Amino acid sequence: MRYAWYPGCVSQGGCPELYASMVKVCSALGIELEELKGAACTGAGVLTERNPELADTLNARTFALAEQVGAPVLTNCSTCQGVMSQANAKLKADPKYLARVNQHLAPEGLEYKGTTEVRHLLWALVEDYGLDNFKAKVQRPLTGLKAAPFYGCYILRPTKVLGLDEKPARSRYLEMLIAACGADPVDYDGKFKCCGFPILTLNEKNSVNMVGTHTLDAKAHGAHCLVTPCPLCHLNLDGFQPKAAGLKGQQINMPILHLPQLLGLALGLSAKELRLNHHIMSTKAVMEMVNA
Amino acid sequence: MQVTYRIKRFDPEVDKTPRFQDFTLQVGENDSVLDGMIKIREEQDGSLALRCSCRAAICGSCAMRVNGEPRLMCKTRIRDAAPEGLVKVEPMGNLPVVKDLVVDMGPFWQKVRAVKPWLEPPAAKPEREYLAPNEAMREVVGVVACIMCGACVSDCTVWEVDPNFLGPAALAKAYRFVADPRNTDNDERLKSLTEYTGIWDCTHCFYCVQACPKDVAPMERILALRREAIKHGYTDHNGVRHSDSFAQSVKDSGSLNEGRLAVETQGYLNLPALIGLAPVGLRALKAGKMPSPLHHKRPGASQVKRIFNELEKEEKTT
Ligand code: SF4
Ligand code: SF4
Ligand code: FES
Numbered sequence: 001m002r003y004a005w006y007p008g009c010v011s012q013g014g015c016p017e018l019y020a021s022m023v024k025v026c027s028a029l030g031i032e033l034e035e036l037k038g039a040a041c042t043g044a045g046v047l048t049e050r051n052p053e054l055a056d057t058l059n060a061r062t063f064a065l066a067e068q069v070g071a072p073v074l075t076n077c078s079t080c081q082g083v084m085s086q087a088n089a090k091l092k093a094d095p096k097y098l099a100r101v102n103q104h105l106a107p108e109g110l111e112y113k114g115t116t117e118v119r120h121l122l123w124a125l126v127e128d129y130g131l132d133n134f135k136a137k138v139q140r141p142l143t144g145l146k147a148a149p150f151y152g153c154y155i156l157r158p159t160k161v162l163g164l165d166e167k168p169a170r171s172r173y174l175e176m177l178i179a180a181c182g183a184d185p186v187d188y189d190g191k192f193k194c195c196g197f198p199i200l201t202l203n204e205k206n207s208v209n210m211v212g213t214h215t216l217d218a219k220a221h222g223a224h225c226l227v228t229p230c231p232l233c234h235l236n237l238d239g240f241q242p243k244a245a246g247l248k249g250q251q252i253n254m255p256i257l258h259l260p261q262l263l264g265l266a267l268g269l270s271a272k273e274l275r276l277n278h279h280i281m282s283t284k285a286v287m288e289m290v291n292a
Numbered sequence: 293m294q295v296t297y298r299i300k301r302f303d304p305e306v307d308k309t310p311r312f313q314d315f316t317l318q319v320g321e322n323d324s325v326l327d328g329m330i331k332i333r334e335e336q337d338g339s340l341a342l343r344c345s346c347r348a349a350i351c352g353s354c355a356m357r358v359n360g361e362p363r364l365m366c367k368t369r370i371r372d373a374a375p376e377g378l379v380k381v382e383p384m385g386n387l388p389v390v391k392d393l394v395v396d397m398g399p400f401w402q403k404v405r406a407v408k409p410w411l412e413p414p415a416a417k418p419e420r421e422y423l424a425p426n427e428a429m430r431e432v433v434g435v436v437a438c439i440m441c442g443a444c445v446s447d448c449t450v451w452e453v454d455p456n457f458l459g460p461a462a463l464a465k466a467y468r469f470v471a472d473p474r475n476t477d478n479d480e481r482l483k484s485l486t487e488y489t490g491i492w493d494c495t496h497c498f499y500c501v502q503a504c505p506k507d508v509a510p511m512e513r514i515l516a517l518r519r520e521a522i523k524h525g526y527t528d529h530n531g532v533r534h535s536d537s538f539a540q541s542v543k544d545s546g547s548l549n550e551g552r553l554a555v556e557t558q559g560y561l562n563l564p565a566l567i568g569l570a571p572v573g574l575r576a577l578k579a580g581k582m583p584s585p586l587h588h589k590r591p592g593a594s595q596v597k598r599i600f601n602e603l604e605k606e607e608k609t610t
Binding site: 009010012013014016037038039040041043044045046047049050051053054057058061104107108153154156157158159193194196198199201202203205206207209210213239240242243277278279280 | 449450452453454457488492493494495496497498499501502515518519529530531534535538539542546547548549550554557558572575576579580590591592593595596598599600602603604606607
C-alpha cells in the first residue's frame with residue numbers, strides 16, 4: 001500500500017510527536033509513504049472563510065501533486081481531511097470551476113484532473129488495510145486500557161461531504177481501532193463534539209471550558225486517556241488542559257494520545273519512538289499500564 | 293412493522309431525574325416517527341408530552357433528538373430511524389425541559405429578538421414597493437426557509453458552554469437582514485454582532501449545518517457575516533488578526549507558523565495577553581514541542597505566493 005502523504009502543518013510544527021509516530025507506525029505496518037513535501041497548508045478552514053477560491057486552489061495543487069505520485073492522499077489530521085474533502089467535492093462537482101482553478105496551477109506546469117481521493121489514516125486502516133490485518137500485527141495488546149475516542153468536527157460533519165452518509169460506520173472507526181489494539185473504547189457525550197481550538201484566541205474561556213467539559217466527561221466514564229485523529233484537538237485538549245483544570249477547579253490529568261501513538265503502542269513500539277514524553281499532560285500512567 | 297420507542301421522560305412534578313420508558317407498537321411502512329409518537333399518546337399513555345402541529349415539516353414544532361440527532365419527527369420515517377426495530381427519542385439539547393419532550397423555547401426566541409429580526413428600509417419611501425434585485429434575494433431566500441424549529445440550537449457546541457451565545461438560528465436570521473438590499477442600518481447591526489456572544493464566538497463545528505432540516509446552513513451565514521463585518525471596517529478583533537496572520541504565514545512560507553499566529557492574534561502591542569501566552573509557551577518548551585522560531589519555507593513556497601497574489605487580486609477586482 002502506497003500513499004501520497006500529507007503530514008500537515010501541525011505535525012511539522014506544534015506536534016512533532018505526531019509526525020514521528022506516523023512514520024514509525026506506517027513503516028511497522030508496511031505502508032509506504034511518499035511525502036508531499038511541496039504541498040501548501042490546506043487553509044484549515046480559515047482561508048476558506050476568507051477566500052474560498054484561494055483555499056480551493058491551494059488544495060487542488062496538492063491533489064495535482066498526488067496525481068503525479070499516482071496514489072491517494074493520506075492525512076493524519078481531521079481538519080486537513082475535512083477541508084480537503086470539501087474542496088475536492090466542490091472541484092469534482094463543477095468542471096467549470098475546476099478549469100478556472102487549474103488556470104492558476106498551469107504556470108507551474110500542474111493540472112488537477114479530478115482523480116485524487118483523500119483518506120485519513122483512520123479511514124485508510126479500516127477501509128484499505130483491514131482491521132484483521134492490523135490485528136495480526138499487534139504485539140502488545142493494550143489490555144485493560146480504557147481509551148476515549150475524540151474525533152474532531154471536521155472528520156464527521158457535514159456527513160454528506162465526509163462520506164458518512166454512505167459509510168455511517170466511519171463514526172465508529174476510532175472505537176473499532178481502539179478495540180483492535182486490545183483496549184476498551186469508552187462511550188461518552190463528548191466524542192463527536194468540538195475541542196474548542198478554533199475559538200481559542202477569540203473566546204478563550206469558552207474554548208477552555210470545552211476542553212474541561214469533555215476531558216472530565218471522559219474521566220467520569222472511566223477513561224485512562226483520550227485518543228484523537230486530529231492534532232488541533234490535541235493542541236487544545238493537551239496544551240490547555242492545565243487552564244481547563246483551573247477553570248473547572250478540579251484535577252483532570254487526562255493524557256491525550258494521537259491516533260498513531262495508540263496504534264504504535266499496540267504494535268510494540270517504544271514510548272520514546274512514539275515521543276510520548278513530548279506532551280504537556282503526562283502520559284506516564286498510560287505507559288505504565290501497558291508496560292511501554 | 294413492529295417498533296419499540298425508547299422515550300426520555302421527565303415530569304418535574306414527579307421525577308427527580310429523567311428516565312427512559314419503552315413503548316412497543318405496530319406502525320405503517322411509511323409512517324413518520326411522529327405518527328408513532330401520536331399513536332403512543334392516543335393508545336398507550338395520554339400523559340406523554342410532545343409538541344407538533346403541521347405534520348408536514350412546516351411549523352417547526354416537532355424537533356427532537358432521534359437516535360441522538362436533532363430531527364423533525366414528522367420529516368423522519370420510522371423505517372429509516374429504526375432499521376432494527378428500536379428508536380430512541382429525547383428532547384432537544386441546550387434548552388430547558390418543561391416536560392418529557394417539550395422544551396422551553398424562551399431562550400431561543402429571546403436570541404432571535406435580540407438581532408432585530410425586521411427590515412429597516414430607507415426613510416424616503418419609494419412611490420410603489422421597495423425593489424430588490426433577484427440575485428440578492430436568491431441569497432436571502434435560503435435563510436428565509438428557516439422554520440424556527442431550534443434543531444440547530446439543540447446541538448450547538450458553544451451554546452452548551454455559554455448560553456449567552458446568540459446561536460445559529462438568530463445569527464442566520466441576522467444575516468437574512470444584513471444581506472437584504474432593502475436594509476439600511478447594516479453598520480449598527482454588524483457592529484453589535486462583532487461583540488461578545490456574536491459572530492466571532494462560533495467555533496465552526498458544523499453541528500448546525502448538519503442539524504438543519506431546511507438547509508439553512510447557519511454556520512455558513514455566520515462566516516458570511518464575518519466577511520461583511522470586515523468589509524464594514526470592524527477589524528479590531530482577534531478573529532480578524534488571527535485570520536490575517538494565518539493567511540500571511542501561508543502566503544510567505546506555504547505553511548502555518550503557529551508561534552507567529554499566537555502572537556499576532558493578540559496584537560504585538562497587547563502586553564497583558566502576550567504575557568498570558570507565556571505559561572503555555574513555557575510548558576510547550578519544556579515538553580520539547582515549541583514550534584521552531586525559524587519557520588522554514590516549504591518547497592514550492594514561491595508558487596503558493598504566486599497563487600495568493602493572483603487570487604487576492606481577483607478578489608479585489610470583483
Ligand atoms: S458552527 Fe457555530 S453556530 Fe453552528 S453549532 Fe457550531 S458553534 Fe454553534
Ligand atoms: S436554521 Fe434550520 S435548524 Fe435552525 S431553527 Fe432554522 S430551520 Fe431550524
Ligand atoms: S409537526 Fe410541524 S414541522 Fe413537524
